[in-house]
Amino acid sequence: MSADRSAGDPAAHVASYLRELMPYVPGKPAEEIEREYGIERAVKLASNENPLGPSxxxxxxxxxxxxxxxxxxxxxxxxxxxxxxxxxxxxxxxxxxxxxxxxxxxxxxxxxxxxxxxxxxxxxxxxxxxxxxxxxxxxxxxxxxxxxxxxxxxxxxxxxxxxxxxxxxxxxxxxxxxxxxxxxxxxxxxxxxxxxxxxxxxxxxxxxxxxxxxxxxxxxxxxxxxxxxxxxxxxxxxxxxxxxxxxxxxxxxxxxxxxxxxxxxxxxxxxxxxxxEDHEHVRASREANRQGLRFLERVCRALGIGFVPSHGNFLLVEIGDAGPAFEALLCAGVIVRPVGGYGYPRHLRVSVGTPDENTAFAQALAALLGRSDAGVASLVQDPLDRESAR
Ligand SMILES: Cc1ncc(COP(=O)(O)O)c(C=O)c1O
CATH class of the missing domain: 3.40.640.10 (Type I PLP-dependent aspartate aminotransferase-like (Major domain))
Incomplete structure (x- = not known):
């Protein structure tokens, strides 16, 4: 075999910039967390999906x-x-x-x-x-x-x-x-x-x-x-x-x-x-998102944690050391997204969910911070005002 055959290693022919690529890390599926942590129903707020479902x-x-x-x-x-x-x-x-x-x-x-x-x-x-x-x-x-x-x-x-x-x-x-x-x-x-x-x-x-x-x-x-x-x-x-x-x-x-x-x-x-053509679904989704974001912001204020005002369907919250916080939320059955890879090791990204899902996040977050006393009412999102959401 000639010397330029890279010692029989086909991987050596892959460009170094491809070998060094970091794969995209998607949000964890709810089923995986339910199995891993023995949770009956996990709440997934990790991938900026629409909580109202498909059009x-x-x-x-x-x-x-x-x-x-x-x-x-x-x-x-x-x-x-x-x-x-x-x-x-x-x-x-x-x-x-x-x-x-x-x-x-x-x-x-x-x-x-x-x-x-x-x-x-x-x-x-x-x-x-x-x-x-x-x-x-x-x-x-x-x-x-x-x-x-x-x-x-x-x-x-x-x-x-x-x-x-x-x-x-x-x-x-x-x-x-x-x-x-x-x-x-x-x-x-x-x-x-x-x-x-x-x-x-x-x-x-x-x-x-x-x-x-x-x-x-x-x-x-x-x-x-x-x-x-x-x-x-x-x-x-x-x-x-x-x-x-x-x-x-x-x-x-x-x-x-x-x-x-x-x-x-x-x-x-x-x-x-x-x-x-589904203008109704778009309108309802936008309104549900507006209400959900408002609730999540209120929760952050009640718990005294920082957040970045958001124009999307998610909120970046400043939690301190995000690794343990992410794990603790997982144990409570709430999946959010760590964003250390984006240069924000002190933050977690939370997608806006249904009122029940947002409430589950609020309560898990309060428990994590030892602040379950933080005014129970402020940690529960009212069911959507369907009239304005529809
Ligand atoms: C800013 C931005 N662009 C693009 C995408 C990709 O979305 P998709 O490939 O599902 O259209 C996402 C998904 O999270 C996103 O946040």
Whole structure:
């Protein structure tokens, strides 16, 4: 055998930047915790899912579509693309579809980045931007977060001649922060026209802030602008895996060449089209989230712990040493998300659940802090005001 055969070790041929990749760590499934900790019913507040469940319209439409599962899906997602294009006033050639918006992020990394290229992002931003960058062998330029949010000025200033893409999360996960129109406008004006700006707006439909920039309403504001959204959050379809984006035609064209031929399955396409018309579910989910967030903030105040005001469907709470707190909550049957990997070892991220789930979290947290005396009423969320939630 010749000497350059790496001593018979095929793993040695895998690029070092791939071998060094840290795998994404998802939230623990409730069933796993129930088995491991001998708990009858665990409460999962770890993955920013919709506690009201999937869009009923999507469920009904998918039920009628299962009889077609012997067929391959429409590889172009023609109807879903057409519906999205109409909604956002663009041609279908500008619509990106993915197996979750996660896949779109990964595909953008693959298409836009390679060894020697740079991607700019914020520290503490959604971790998939880093993974997509590393998987392409590119370099991450990460700017420190300011008050848990993106420092757009610093990010624009950090763009190098090798920068191909800037990843932005608005609102950001796991902090729940957002940037507003004025800062966004200044940022857009500073980013060179050959740099792609990925504005990941997975939680856009939850945002109530009047100054929130609606990227999909201004997709021509920069030649490299891509706005991403998902059906996993407010539409309640995380298990279906479907996300979308609007971007420049040349970029959609390249992504279409690189992606798998049937990356969005048939049920996902049917469910997504129906979910887009489920205005009632969206409205109810937004209202339930508003009430749940308010309750969780009240709980934090009652227990004297800090939190980052959130524009998403989750709250970042400052708990002290998060490792033991995470474990203690697990033992109490409440699954939240540690975020040490994001640079926040003193925080836990709690997704907004149903009133019962939020109450379970509040009571487990109070017990953990030895504060079960903290005014019982303040630790119980009233059942949703259905009239305003529906
Ligand atoms: C900011 C952000 N972007 C993208 C995603 C990916 O969502 P999905 O792949 O389910 O569409 C998430 C999921 O948590 C997220 O928080």
């Amino acid at each position: 009923p319209r999507a469920v009904a439409a998918m039920g009628s579509a299962v009889g077609q599962l012997h067929r391959y899906p429409d590889g172009d997602g023609t109807e879903l693309r057409a519906v999205l294009a109409r909604r956002f006033g663009v041609t279908p050639k500008r619509i990106l579809l993915g197996n979750g918006s996660n896949e779109i992020l990964t595909l953008l990394g693959r298409v836009l980045l390679g060894p020697g290229d740079d991607a700019v992002m914020s520290e503490g931003a959604f971790i998939v931007y880093l993974l997509a960058t590393q998987a392409s062998g590119a370099r991450r330029i990460a700017l420190p977060a300011v008050e848990y949010g993106h420092d757009l000025e610093a990010m624009a200033a950090a763009i190098t001649p090798r920068t191909r893409v800037v990843f932005l999360a608005n609102p950001n996960n796991p902090t729940g922060t957002l940037f507003r129109r004025e800062a966004w406008g200044r940022f857009l004006a500073r980013v060179p026209e050959d740099v792609v700006i990925v504005s990941d707006n997975a939680y856009a439909e939850y945002v109530l802030d009047a100054e929130y920039p609606d990227v999909l309403a201004q997709v021509d504001a920069h030649p490299g602008l891509v706005g991403l959204r998902t059906f996993s959050k407010i539409y309640g379809l995380a298990g279906l895996r479907v996300g979308y984006g609007v971007g420049p035609e040349w970029l959609v064209d390249v992504v279409d060449r690189v992606r798998d031929p049937f990356n969005v399955n048939h049920l996902a396409q049917v469910g997504a089209v129906a979910a887009l």
